Amino acid sequence: MYVLGIESTCDETAAAIVEDGRKVISNVISTSVKEQALYGGVVPEIASRRHAEYISATVDKALADANMTIADVDAVAVTFAPGLIGAVLVGVNFAKGLAYAANKPLVPVHHLRGHIAANYLTHQDLKPPFLCLVASGGHSHIVLVEDWCRYKILGRTVDDAAGEAYDKVARTLGLPCPSVAAAARDGNPKAYKLPVPHVEGKYNVSFSGLKTAVINEVHNAEQKGQGVNVADMAASFQERIDQILAKKLLAAAADTNAQQVVLAGGVAANGRLRQLVNDGAQKLGARVFLPELKYCGDNGAMIAAQGYYEFQDGNLADWSLNGLPTLPIDYR
């Protein structure tokens, strides 16, 4: 079964064809990230306008790269939540029009379910149940994936998501986002003593206090007429976030006796986090699955992959499908 996946929740306009949820036939991404960088973050209005400009050509190219026309596709899957609502609606409306005109089933896909499904593209033998840390943009969740379309949230961020904290720290340090990781490469992760924020709930995380600690250090240093060492601060911040995420995920893995531990989302591209989770899971005797770097960011292939399983599960939308800015991963 060939599924066309369409994604437009943030600054990437993306489309892909995936066979049976596992095999990427084509994968096309158009992005407004360079333009957005001029403003130090994603401007929703610019994102929506670029999606509207790019989406038709992006989907055409995904079909052309696969040597297909829309007639060869078995279903159209689209991210309908959560995301910047103006951006989400561009993808949803395009997918509705296309599916209606071509008389194809329309499959609604939750963005975070898509990030998790990116792992199915890399690991052909990965099947639920597994424990997953999905961390991307505005979301950090520790989720038990009980089945292809069944999720249990064990922990979540109580304030800023890891991605948001990264963006704010990048701005405070005068770095173009997303380059905390690049700056951290030359830094000493032990140079600055940053706090471990206290948080209620065994698997919940909090990054707001950590972010504020960085901002305070930078301001204090500026007032003394000194600067902070940007590389050292970036490295110290990243190390602390990675330690927190890895610790919570591994605690949940130990408590649930997880045999498979999975990373998903933009933060899964982080080398140090991958290493910490790998080392910890090995001690627990659990297998670790990491998505390929090219599928860590937003893409259409991950939406087509999850779309295949949603279709199998009978999750189809009619022409009244609407986009939503927020929606829990276990909504259905």
Ligand code: ZN
């Ligand atoms: Zn994402």
